[in-house]
Amino acid sequence: MxxxxxxxxxxxxxxxxxxxxxxxxxxxxxxxxxxxxxxxxxxxxxxxxxxxxxxxxxxxxxxSVSKVFTLALALGKLGDSVWSRVGREPSGNPFNSIVQLEQEKGRPRNPFINAGAIAVVDLIMAGHQPKEAIGEIIQFFRHLADDDSILIDEHVARSETAHGDRNASLAHFMRSFGNIHHPVDHVLGVYFHQCAxxxxxxxxxxxxxxxxxxxxxxxxxxxxxxxxxxxxxxxxxxxxxxxxxxxxxxxxxxxxxxxxxxxxxxxxxxxxxxxxxxxxxxxxxxxxxxxxxxxxxxxxxxxxxxxxx
Ligand SMILES: NC(=O)CC[C@H](N)C(=O)O
Structure with a gap:
């Protein structure tokens, strides 16, 4: 070696x-x-x-590297019930694709494409206000990195919110199938902060x-x-x-x-x-x-x- x-x-x-x-x-x-x-x-x-x-x-x-950690967080909170809301198969499509969501009735292929990660955020939010969910996510990263200085770049989160029509479409589409439980703007707010x-x-x-x-x-x-x-x-x-x-x-x-x-x-x-x-x-x-x-x-x-x- x-x-x-x-x-x-x-x-x-x-x-x-x-x-x-x-x-x-x-x-x-x-x-x-x-x-x-x-x-x-x-x-x-x-x-x-x-x-x-x-x-x-x-x-x-x-x-999207954050999606590994939010998956771990969701599995820790909710166990294998996470898999009733999101699959475990490669999509073979771009990260922000919407095409499979219609055929598969709003259940994203996996937790790492955008639709899947947005569904995972919706799971993490159960019983929380968006701000609390963001706080929980930051804390998880700080704990794992053993570093309390980790922060979110608000400029990036805002920039993405202002240009987030595709992600909003994915979230609304999933919500129409009952696979997003919270208001879409709340879920996207948490998702964009996690990515930032x-x-x-x-x-x-x-x-x-x-x-x-x-x-x-x-x-x-x-x-x-x-x-x-x-x-x-x-x-x-x-x-x-x-x-x-x-x-x-x-x-x-x-x-x-x-x-x-x-x-x-x-x-x-x-x-x-x-x-x-x-x-x-x-x-x-x-x-x-x-x-x-x-x-x-x-x-x-x-x-x-x-x-x-
Ligand atoms: N592939 C990525 O990193 C995509 C994440 C990005 N925040 C988005 O939703 O488009």
Missing amino acids: RDLQQVLNEIAAEAAGDEDRGVVAQYIPELAKVDAKQFGIAVTLPDGTVLSAGDSATGFSIQ LVMNCRQLSRAGLFLASQGRDPVTGAQVVSEQRARRINAIMLTCGHYDGSGEFAFRVGLPGKSGVGGGILAIAPGKASIAVWSPGLDRVGNSKLGTAALEQLARRMDWTVFGA
């Missing part, structure tokens, strides 16, 4: 020299302003050590550590989810974490991963590491271009995979 810090330094240096960086998300104006030249990577090991390279201490909008959480690679890799460690935070000793649940969340990350690019990500990287349109990706090497990478330029399906390439290199050079010994 190669020296991890050296591998991270090499990968960051290669990323810095790469001209073909993809395109920063345009449909959320606040995200369109982000400088595409940035690249960060961080790895948290089971003993809590964090190694990193590049812009690993620069905060970015975690966007700002974290850096070091914080994000630390927050994901429980998924690499049988559901337990090995540093604090807290059992975040059961071992079986951690395995299952990893399974859904592998099959659905990159939308219609999930097969390609599994093929190239070979690890469970979850992307966001802010350019972040969380990847899990079970028993070995929790990895966060960030580069804002996206590929054609909305996944970080350099982030995916970096994870491909890291997995190869460290020999990390879920598909072999």
